[in-house]
Amino acid sequence: MYFPYFIAYMTAGFIISIxxxxxxLKTGQFKDQQRARFLPLYGDVESEPARTSRLNRIGAYVLFxxxxxxxxxxxxxxxxxxxxxxxxxx
Amino acid sequence: MEIxxxxxxxxxxxxxxFSLTSALWxxxxxxxxxxxxxxxxAPDFMANIGWLQFGRIRPIHVNLVLFGFVTPGLLAAxxxxxxxxxxxxxxxxxxxxxxxxxxxxxxxxxxVTLSAGYTQGREYAELIxxxxxxxxxxFALVIVNLVMTVRSRKEPILYVSIWYALxxxxxxxxxxxxxxxxxxxxxxxxxxxxDAILLWFYGHNIFGLLLTPLSLGVAYYVIPKVTRNPxxxxxxxxxxxxGLLVVYTHIGTHHLLQVPVPTWLKVISIxxxxxxxxxxxxxxxxxxxxxxxxxxxxxxDVAGKFVFAGTIFYFFVNIQGSMMALPQVQRVTHFNNxxxxxxxxxxxxxxxxxxxxxMYYVLPKIxxxxxxxxxxxxxxxxxxxIGSGGFTVVLTIVGLIQGNAWLNGETVYRVLPAIQIxxxxxxxxxxxxLSGAYIGLYNIVRTIFFNPGAKA
Ligand code: HEM
Ligand code: HEM
Numbered sequence: 001m002y003f004p005y006f007i008a009y010m011t012a013g014f015i016i017s018i019x020x021x022x023x024x025l026k027t028g029q030f031k032d033q034q035r036a037r038f039l040p041l042y043g044d045v046e047s048e049p050a051r052t053s054r055l056n057r058i059g060a061y062v063l064f065x066x067x068x069x070x071x072x073x074x075x076x077x078x079x080x081x082x083x084x085x086x087x088x089x090x
Numbered sequence: 091m092e093i094x095x096x097x098x099x100x101x102x103x104x105x106x107x108f109s110l111t112s113a114l115w116x117x118x119x120x121x122x123x124x125x126x127x128x129x130x131x132a133p134d135f136m137a138n139i140g141w142l143q144f145g146r147i148r149p150i151h152v153n154l155v156l157f158g159f160v161t162p163g164l165l166a167a168x169x170x171x172x173x174x175x176x177x178x179x180x181x182x183x184x185x186x187x188x189x190x191x192x193x194x195x196x197x198x199x200x201x202v203t204l205s206a207g208y209t210q211g212r213e214y215a216e217l218i219x220x221x222x223x224x225x226x227x228x229f230a231l232v233i234v235n236l237v238m239t240v241r242s243r244k245e246p247i248l249y250v251s252i253w254y255a256l257x258x259x260x261x262x263x264x265x266x267x268x269x270x271x272x273x274x275x276x277x278x279x280x281x282x283x284x285d286a287i288l289l290w291f292y293g294h295n296i297f298g299l300l301l302t303p304l305s306l307g308v309a310y311y312v313i314p315k316v317t318r319n320p321x322x323x324x325x326x327x328x329x330x331x332x333g334l335l336v337v338y339t340h341i342g343t344h345h346l347l348q349v350p351v352p353t354w355l356k357v358i359s360i361x362x363x364x365x366x367x368x369x370x371x372x373x374x375x376x377x378x379x380x381x382x383x384x385x386x387x388x389x390x391d392v393a394g395k396f397v398f399a400g401t402i403f404y405f406f407v408n409i410q411g412s413m414m415a416l417p418q419v420q421r422v423t424h425f426n427n428x429x430x431x432x433x434x435x436x437x438x439x440x441x442x443x444x445x446x447x448x449m450y451y452v453l454p455k456i457x458x459x460x461x462x463x464x465x466x467x468x469x470x471x472x473x474x475x476i477g478s479g480g481f482t483v484v485l486t487i488v489g490l491i492q493g494n495a496w497l498n499g500e501t502v503y504r505v506l507p508a509i510q511i512x513x514x515x516x517x518x519x520x521x522x523x524l525s526g527a528y529i530g531l532y533n534i535v536r537t538i539f540f541n542p543g544a545k546a
Pocket of ligand 1: 213297298301302341344345363364366367370407408409410411412413414415420423424425429432433434435436437440441
């Protein structure tokens, strides 16, 4: 008998999630969202942002290049699988 | 240097201890990865050393990266941002430090038992019962520390990072018990197909309910900090949070599409794997809009660029994952190196890079000392970035060769010569990550202990 554990876990998970959600509603966790956006920035005196340089921009381009080649490879792969599977299905 | 006027933070020993833990095991875990990769080139490499067999080294590598490197690294950041966002202090630094010590003891026992051949033989749940219990206790201690911190907060609203951090540790503590079948200490398993279903429910939750939420928590904190922009939308981030909880919990069976599990369960897992696009894109749109116009600034800050690169890889691993859950695609990709490529993309490139970014962001703040060397951190970034990209490319190619060969009825051994060169390449690229790990360890130790730039 394994499923009583599953059912107990699922029920407990469901009930706890609902309770936490209701708690969040009641304590106003979904209110004042404009202020919430700024919470990480609280307490920071205006400080100099890190200086960017040519090298940093090159870094960003390299990352962008990786992104594009990844996307291209994914697209080629999906195409390949679709062609292959339609060929196999006749 | 950034000056804080808000709540003065004490030296955060708990976060320091977890950072050191992560840096140390990162170095050892990649060393184990290299040994494992060596076996795949030369199967009798170290063959007569029993405790270094591939079958033992592989789970050691995997458990070390998951529980030794990535999780403690992400927790180190959480031990900093949870009190900071709640405008309070960590509940107990002492508890945090003892927790880190126990964590290291647990991991060390895990390594020793696995190398001595004690294993429960279920992927991601190999550790034997006593070690399982230690892991659960460790998570329980983290829960106590973080929940008590949140209770003493002065800021009524829980920022989304706190939601993610708490959900990750609470859910992992419970799914870990379930997935490791802790009520059956001798086997740690059920019998039959339901064991596979349970195992992969748990297995995917290690990525989906531990590494992912902890990483997103770090990104939601570090990205606004580094760009000095407020988060694009906090409501959206909460939609993403609840969406992740609902969708991610249902997708474990996509690991079992080639197995006789009930079809309705497969259908749910496939549908939800594709539906993962929603919480993922909610997060990415939110973060990328926050970064908008500040890509240069992000790349001028080593922590920022680690985390930002993590978000890019998050995009990939999820899009790739959604595709891999389609049965048509999985006919090619299952049971071969494609999945290992996906695993490194997720655990190393996404969660691992985010953990490194989180640690580099908090290190100067938790120790009160500047980072020992920005150059070394930068170097590590490039080593890990190129290493991760390289792993993905190489392993994906091997996966395609294997997948195609098997679909065409080729026997396994005839494919091996074709893929050996890629295994050699994987070791070569592995050296980059290995050096990155040791450089990171050196940099973090020097930042904390022997730091010439530190104020007296
Ligand atoms: C939209 C989200 C994701 C989906 C739909 C997804 C899908 C999949 C699928 C279908 C597999 C099984 C492949 C097979 O055996 O044929 C898999 C394996 C894996 N995934 Fe993901 N993935 C996602 C995100 C992630 C993330 C974020 C991580 C890491 C943090 C990750 C880590 C892994 C690992 C380590 C495995 C290998 C499991 C094994 O040992 O067999 N995945 N994923
Ligand atoms: C020097 C760098 C590394 C090398 C050479 C390496 C090598 C390997 C090897 C050989 C395997 C076994 C694959 C197989 O059975 O075919 C493996 C699995 C794995 N590695 Fe690594 N690894 C490295 C770094 C990392 C890092 C840093 C992480 C995560 C942060 C990681 C995460 C994983 C995971 C999750 C698996 C399980 C994959 C699966 O079951 O599908 N590895 N690695």
